[in-house]
Amino acid sequence: HLKSTAGRWDPNSLTWVKDAVTSPCIDAGDPADPDWTNELWPNGRRIDIGAYGGTPEASMSPNAIGLAADLNFDDSVELADFSILSHAWMKSEPLLSADLTRDGRVDLEDLAEMAEYWIE
Secondary structure, rough: OOOOOOOEOOOOOEEOOOOOOOOOOOOOOOOHHHHHHHOOOOOOOOOOOOOOOOOOOOOOOOOOOOOOOOOOOOOOOOHHHHHHHOOOOOOOOOOOOOOOOOOOOOOOOHHHHHHHHHHO
């Protein structure tokens, strides 16, 4: 997994870890590739180069463009995003887009995080 100051997935510990440096391959893929939407936020709205680019395991971008709780990528946080969060409600598994706190579960902390962004 590419090193990132914003976080990279560590499959051994099943957690996000932060590095002192960021790989130049983050956000360096084809700007027309829509698979960046499979990468968890912050994703820089551009796919990473490498094996995990375009997947939930892609390293996080230091470019925090967009809103963390905009789960459907329409530039606002509203009912459609809440619907995505509600479908993942109380799931405990890594790499869920609705796990806004990145703690491995979708719960009240994620709902509170979403509320911070609600229809800004």
